[in-house]
Amino acid sequence: MASTGKYKSDLDTPCLVLDMNVLEQNLQKMQAAVEHAGKNLRPHVKTHKCSSLARMQIGAGAIGVCVAKVSEAEALVKAGLDNILLTGPVVTPRKIERLVDLLRTSPSLMVVVDHPGNIELLDAVLRTRGMVMDVLLDVDVGLNRTGVRPPDALALADRIVALPHLRLLGIQAYAGHVQHIRSYDTRKHTSYQCLKEAIRVFRELRATVPTCTIFSASGTGTFDIDLAVPEISELQVGSYACMDTEYLEIGSADNDARFVSFDPALRLLTTVISANHEGLVTVDAGLKSLYKDGGKPQVIVPENSALEYNWFGDEYGMITSTDNSELPPIGTVLELVTSHCDPTVNLFDSYYLTRGKEVNGTWPIDLRGCSQ
Ligand SMILES: Cc1ncc(COP(=O)(O)O)c(C=O)c1O
Numbered sequence: 189m190a191s192t193g194k195y196k197s198d199l200d201t202p203c204l205v206l207d208m209n210v211l212e213q214n215l216q217k218m219q220a221a222v223e224h225a226g227k228n229l230r231p232h233v234k235t236h237k238c239s240s241l242a243r244m245q246i247g248a249g250a251i252g253v254c255v256a257k258v259s260e261a262e263a264l265v266k267a268g269l270d271n272i273l274l275t276g277p278v279v280t281p282r283k284i285e286r287l288v289d290l291l292r293t294s295p296s297l298m299v300v301v302d303h304p305g306n307i308e309l310l311d312a313v314l315r316t317r318g319m320v321m322d323v324l325l326d327v328d329v330g331l332n333r334t335g336v337r338p339p340d341a342l343a344l345a346d347r348i349v350a351l352p353h354l355r356l357l358g359i360q361a362y363a364g365h366v367q368h369i370r371s372y373d374t375r376k377h378t379s380y381q382c383l384k385e386a387i388r389v390f391r392e393l394r395a396t397v398p399t400c401t402i403f404s405a406s407g408t409g410t411f412d413i414d415l416a417v418p419e420i421s422e423l424q425v426g427s428y429a430c431m432d433t434e435y436l437e438i439g440s441a442d443n444d445a446r447f448v449s450f451d452p453a454l455r456l457l458t459t460v461i462s463a464n465h466e467g468l469v470t471v472d473a474g475l476k477s478l479y480k481d482g483g484k485p486q487v488i489v490p491e492n493s494a495l496e497y498n499w500f501g502d503e504y505g506m507i508t509s510t511d512n513s514e515l516p517p518i519g520t521v522l523e524l525v526t527s528h529c530d531p532t533v534n535l536f537d538s539y540y541l542t543r544g545k546e547v548n549g550t551w552p553i554d555l556r557g558c559s560q
Contacts, residue, residue, distance in 0.1 A: 194547040196540075201459045201521060202473035204533065205540045208548065211241075211429060211453035215248045218411065218428050218450070223249065225415040230254055230273060230404060232426030235530050236454075237555035238539065239267035241429065252296070254404075254424045258286050259558035265294045267554065273404065274299040275360060275424065277326065277334055279306045283560075284313050291321055300326035300360045302336045307348050314353035323348060324360045324402060327389055329382040331364045338385035345393055358402030359393065361386035362424065367409030368482075372439045379410045380417075387419045394419075408435055412449065430454035432529040434482030452525040454539075455488065456532070458505060460520045469515045471497075471505045471522060477535055478505070482528035489523035490516070497524060 196205065222229040231245045232254040242253050242264060252271025255261045261272050278287045278299055287310075291297050301307050301323045314321055325345055328335030336344050341359070348356045363382045369375040383405065393400040406414040406423040408431075414420050427435055431452040440447045458473035478485055480499055487495040487507070494513055500506040507522065509515055516522065526532040534557065538550045 191546050191548055195545050196457070196542055196547060197521065197545070199457055199540055199547065201457045202477040203457050203540060204536045204538075205455050205457060205523075205542045205547075206241075206430070206551070207453050207455065208541050208543050210451045211244075214429055214431065214450045214453055215245060218423075218425065219249045221412065221415060222423055227415060227420065228422035230271075230422045230424050231429065232256075232275070232424050233260060233264065233555065235426035235533070236430055237533050237553050237558070238551050239264055239269060239554050240551040242269055243267075245429070251422065254426075255555075257558055257560055258283055258290070259560040260555045261294075261297060262286075262290055263555045263558050265290055265297075270294050271296045272298070273324070273360075273424070275326075275362065276300065277302050277306055279303070279309070281309065281313075284310055288313050288317055288319065288321070291319060292317070296322075298322045298324060298357065300324045300334070301348065301354075302326040302328075302334055302344070304344065304347055307344075307351060307354060311351040311353045320353050320355055322355050322357045324358050324404060325356065325389075325393075327359050327361045327386045329361045329363045329386050330366075331362065333364065335361070338389055341386075341389040342392060345389075345397070349397055355399055356393070356397055358400045358404070358421070359386060359390050360404045360424070362405060362407065363410065364407060367407040368434060368438055369409070370438050372441055372444070375410060375438070376413045379413045383414075383417060383420075387417065390419050408450070409438060409447075412441060427529055430529040430533070432482060432526050432532075433484060433486045434528050436486070436525065437483050452488070454526060454529050454533070456485070456524045456526050458522050458524060460507065460516050460518050460522070461504075463515065463518050467508060467515075469507045469518070470500060471507055472503070473524070474500055474504045475502045477532075478524070478526055479528055479531035479535065481531060485524040485527050487522055488525055495522065
């Protein structure tokens with residue numbers, strides 16, 4: 189993308205920037221790891237909510253994308269993307285109608301299912317339209333959020349196979365509760381334990397249902413662990429693209445203290461707007477700009493400073509110093525890594541794309557607010 193003649197220092201704050209050099213590295217690193225393991229990548233778009241970034245992931249080699257909600261899928265299809273997997277069940281008649289409407293425009297759309305009533309309703313709506321939809325059986329591997337428990341999975345799979353308007357392509361098994369376990373070894377052990385039963389289910393289905401070839405799983409925290417599982421066919425990782433402090437604070441295979449596989453591409457710029465008090469200054473990014481979840485936002489510019497961010501109400505943040513060094517004067521722009529990228533992104537309309545100090549353009553966060 190061409191330079192806009194604008195610099196990072198020209199940007200008004202608070203705003204979100206994507207460091208394109210880091211983003212490209214993150215995408216290439218994940219793609220290379222997945223390909224090296226002979227698997228596919230279907231990144232989760234709920235993290236960044238941006239069709240342009242999704243297109244970049246496809247350009248880097250992803251076979252498609254995942255979304256959490258029907259409205260996210262609608263926005264992606266509108267933007268011209270396909271091969272979308274909806275990773276949550278769609279159960280109400282109104283939503284199922286919406287889903288099937290979208291299927292007409294995007295025949296490669298897939299959805300997960302986890303309940304007998306749900307599959308019957310979905311099949312009935314598809315029958316009235318004369319359509320068939322590809323589905324994955326959502327297997328609950330201990331997150332207890334959605335999915336059928338492994339002992340009940342094969343019985344539900346049989347019922348899906350018996351319905352003429354559903355085509356069972358495999359399973360989804362997302363171990364969300366494992367992703368942020370700090371110790372790499374514990375995370376690895378727990379992930380294998382969780383996936384064991386889902387693997388058994390998948391082996392059985394693969395042997396008996398010829399269409400069952402997809403085993404979609406994983407998150408950023410277990411991506412390398414799950415790549416070693418032969419049955420898993422595709423990773424549905426999300427946060428690796430942008431990254432956040434919640435992930436940076438977990439250990440990795442080569443570093444107990446830090447997750448070193450991916451670097452933070454997403455940053456928030458915030459300006460010091462008041463400095464009248466001993467020991468603290470106030471910045472213009474609070475709860476409405478930085479979602480308070482996960483770790484703590486981390487100040488990365490100025491580099492190697494001992495500055496620490498704390499929430500200071502809806503509109504403001506408090507900056508203190510952990511070593512009593514001088515605090516930045518008013519007008520100083522700080523660069524932060526956000527605590528939890530997904531809900532923070534949902535607070536903004538666009539990303540500024542940066543390379544070094546230059547701003548090269550913007551991308552709309554066009555899936556923002558798509559929570560239905
Ligand atoms: C079903 C599902 N799959 C994949 C992901 C991606 O996980 P991560 O952002 O940890 O890579 C998520 C994120 O919450 C998810 O809910």
